[in-house]
Amino acid sequence: MSVLLEVIATTVADARLAARAGADRLELVTAMGEGGLTPSLGLIEAVVAAVTIPVNVIVRPHSRSFVYDADDYAVMLRDVRAVKAAGAHGVVIGMLDGEGEIDRDGLARVIDAADGLAITFHRAFDEARDLHASLDVLLGFEAVMNVLTSGGQPSVLNAEATIRELVRQAAGSHCTVLAGAGLTVDAVSGFVSRTQVQAVHFGSGVRVGSQGLAPVDADKVAQVRALLDANR
Structure with missing residues (x-):
């Protein structure tokens, strides 16, 4: 089975280019320079209508931190319901408590709204304070299908050993380790074979000039697709 390829889209054009070039799934965000924030309802509806592949939508109300107050949760739960109504495949979320643990109550509320x-x-x-303990927590939630991680490093390419351990920890579960941040066309083949990941996530690495705010480069997406297919 070929490794799943998820590509970040920030516009309808991005979504169309990535889908045509062989992406399996999209992560739809706005404000990529801030690490991705909740996109507008109009954009979500337009992208869902424009492509046939699954669209996962980030729900993140601000980029201050991943510790949210009651008002943040009220906003997030509204957004999650709107994402579902817009026909998206999934939501991309994350929340921690003040101690750097997964906020289980918050996650449970989002899952309920989703x-x-x-x-x-x-x-x-x-x-999170402890990646392995946190993955154990997430494995306890049936609805959590993917964990997007760079292995705790700014670039996932510097965390191969950690990714390999997380892949092993999640093996046989309902949850897939989705490796992303810092992946490049040149590095992806070796990374996949050394870590045994089943899913990769590309942002800047498949954009024009490898710039986060640039459009998707269909040729790069197609190259990654071909490399992943050759790697199966």
């Missing part, structure tokens, strides 16, 4: 949508826990995971 009402069956697939949940990806995003890179808030990388700021």
Whole structure:
């Protein structure tokens, strides 16, 4: 089985280019320079209508931290319901408490609001105090289908050993380790074979000039797709 390829989209054009070039799934965000914030409802609806592959939508109300107050949660739960109503495949969320642990209560409330949508826990995971203990917590939530992680490093390419351990820890569960942040076309083949990941996440690495705010480069997406297919 080929490794799943998820690509970040910030516009309808991004979404179309990535889907045509071989992405398996999209992560739809706005404000990529801030690590991704909740996109507008209009953008979510337009992207869902424009592509046939699954669209996962980030729900993140601000970029201050991953510790949220009651008002933040009220906003997030509204957004999660709107994402579901817009026809998206899943939501991408993440929350921690003040001690750097997964906020289980907050996560449970989001899962309830998502009402069956697939949940990806995003890179808030990388700021958790203990990655292995945190993955254990997430494995206890049936709705959490993916954990997006760079292995606690700014670039996932510097965390191969950690990713390999997390992949082993999640093996046989309902949850996939989605490796991302810092992946490049040149590095992806070796990274996948050394870590045994089943899913990779690309942002800047498949954009024009490898710039986060640039459009998706369809040729780069197609290259990654071909490398992943050759690696199966």
